[in-house]
Amino acid sequence: MIVARRIEREFNKQQILEMYLNQIYLGNGYYGVEAAARGYFGGTAMELTISQAALLAALPKAPSTYDPRRFADLALKRRNLVLGQMAKAKAITAKDEALAKKSKLRLSPQEQEGGAPWFVAAVRQELNDRFGQDAETQGLRVRTTLDAGLQRAAEKELIRQIDAAESGKLGRIAAEKCNGDPEQCLEGMFVALDTHTGDVRALVGGRDYKLSEFDRSTQARRQAGSTFKAFVWAAAIQGGVPVSTLLDPAQLPPDYAPADGQIVGDRPLNLREALRVSSNRAAVALGQRVGLPAVVETAHACGIADALIPAYPSSFLGAADVVPLELVAAFAPFANGGDRILPRFIDEVRSATGDVLLKNGVVTSPALQPGAAFIMAALLSDVVERGTGASARAGLPPELPVLGKTGTTNGAQDVWFIGATPELVAGVWLGFDHPRPLGPAATGGRLAAPVWARVIGAWQRGRPIPPSWQPPDGLEQHEIDTRTGGLAIGGCPSQQVSREWFIPGTAPNDCPQHAGGIAGFLEKTFGKWFR
Template structure:
């Protein structure tokens, strides 16, 4: 009793002012923020998927402030019950609690006696009141500030500020953010048990984390439920019922899908647009499709793990070297809607926490043979039909005192073949020959019109992908094929709204000027369909039903350091890249068809929204039944296995079709005067 009376006298006399005065004077001046002031804490901006579900937040501290009036009484009651049971009686400093704490400490039971008001002072003004400082002077200054705060603000204002300020672990601040990410709901919708689980966290967010340590959290939660019942915030029956509930947290931290690389791309877009995204409080509706994003993530993760599990794989993995992330195999995926440019999925690496560099938007890698369709499109524009016979033979090109001799991955040459077969089987000498025939400048100009901004060297090796590109720009360039000649700029943001719902900004669809005629684009797509159905991208077909039309092209760079697949359906264009940040051989014999194409196919199969529809055919397309081997019109004697229907840009079809007068009249109508 004597000890308690002594403590009471200590904190109620002028000696407190004597101890604290010098510290207060040093900590602040008349122009500075005072430690008793309640200041609005920083907010984060919510990043939403196209369906309105949460996919992330932008801000140093993830926080959304709410009003105390929006919460059920038991929600804030849980915090008062465990943190400061005499909150509504004291003046900012709980003298009774301090005396009890001293007594318990003397008896060997260590505990603190900081009130909610004192905690708020320290958490809101850490540069003035450093709560890690255990000195008596800091404690006295904190108490002075708490008492001053109580004089200037109501209990409701202080409690509201406290609930919006405190840290709940994992960069989640304030009760709204904690409720959203731990339990997938607003704080106003928390159950009694969930409120008590959150009230367990201020004492030790890492210790009582309900995601990592649900049993620890439940033990403390149940104790808090007892305190809530004792203090009248809930009934004993409610406490007993709440104790029977298991600790159930929301999957994906309360988000429909975690997409940190995509959120980074959103932040960069808004910063370039001059929006104050770091100021917080914005609602950003994006283009991402959570179902497709989840499908892309699982396909990429499983694909990479499958490669690492192959016999003879010699590189570091998270299992063999968990701290060696810079040497792990990486991957990137970009998927776009070719009509609007909406980026429906984006992954910039295998794990954002260990390697946040966004390879999808910022990585620069050689595309290998995925560049070839641009070369072939230029040849189609120059009136070469897909049935033109081209030589797959050894060639030697001298330039800039160098000699270049392109070879095929299989070490063989097929001799004279059709243009379609050359693309289907990815023959390197043919692509280089076409580059030389059409001219480097014209091919590069076409690539630029399609949206490739990265410099392309005017050397023959660029025909087979020796010049680096960013994955997002290569995928965007392929939208020109799917979109009948017009590429579309990638779009990641649909609209940005302020806290009251007013639209501040939005990205519109930005179609580029036509890069090629619609018929050229259509024929190129049909040739790339063959590359999937019969060629190097055939692995895609293992995952998709035959009625789903898929076109695409594989890519593999020298020494098997980068592997690609860029493909499309009538409603999606997507690309997959695999490689190391410091280029090295993935595995001997690694190829885009064997490693990247299956990831693309798996992603589309899990998405489940690949369209079974065909690409609409432009009016200036001519079809004919052809002999696959000779490139000539099929004859009655042509074997069935060699027959197929070819598409031509009108005017490049076989001569026998062009002189058909009946077809001429059907196409162009009678001549004037007839």
């Protein structure tokens, strides 16, 4: 309401309507009445007949449902409804209405559809925003950020996984062949960006552009699920909570104790172990320790800008709705040393005569301290190596550095995997447009991560392996006792000792359980000489 009033103060109703008509989506990749008039009828908006204008007015409610190229009968029925309303409002006469309703649907030939239709639609929209609705008729020469090979692999592997789910090959997944009904079809999304520049290298907004042009990577809002735990952990690390910290799920308040899909016995878990198994209870315990404001600030700093995160414990488990492209891009700081990236579709635009009209620079900003980013990379790498994201490793070169996080929302209505190498950050989502459970076998590790692995594997094939993430100056590395959370000393059993990185000043004290006896004495007296 407040925004509406501000708009009304700045613009009159005619200007508001003009802006709306210039930007409204009318199907088949057409944004704005002018583009739709040219695309559907081969003329300008000024040249539209009453019948043609009514057809365009019929489309905003559901451009895919009333697509005149695919569902002519539905489109004509709705066009006639609009004509009736126009006559009722005395915008046209009864005679005009009758003649227009008799008019047959004659569409101009459709342009041959190329590859990457959702990516092309995003580029077209940006061009229209920058250069006006007639951008496509200006002879512009556009250099985009698309990687054609990666795009082909993403399109192939996403539909391959959807087909496998619908045919029952992946276990008890509540998806069947939908026979072209968008309401019933299992959908998916894949997007990949350069970790350092934000260049969008591949974008698949759904299973079939002809079935539904809706871009689930940029236009949808879905619950992030357990992928959001990465920002809870990042806020904690950034705030000085060491990896050795033990989280005891049993100490959660009784009014909110979420179920855990995977646990490690009944013992407390340190930050590495809890993230590896994606413990819900540990996530809430850590989130409450850090505080929701710090978590929200971290998520926003990393790139989740367009999300309202409610002040409930469930927010630590990814209950907030996010734009998938933003969520995927927000993982880039974990893989690039701590910088937020801004997704970029267009590199350069030149005029028909070769003049540079637009040069899109790379836009980054600090999001995490380099030390916190490196520690997060180490923890998220462990998720892929030994945790819930292990299937994202399948088929990849063993020396390729990979980090990532699975995500499965409440009731398995959304499944995710978002991961990164030092060069590429990418995410996969599967679910239904109208959320409903995917079934008992549906998890991010089972459905989404294999798609990620196959796409990244195809892209990486023949490319040199990038060097792994390196610790920045100043970080400390110590051995800890994973059961007590203290620094390991001579008496600590070797099977429960691991090496962890710490921001200076955050390392724990010596292990309290094994500090006594001769081993403890020797450790206290001489250990510093051998660490």
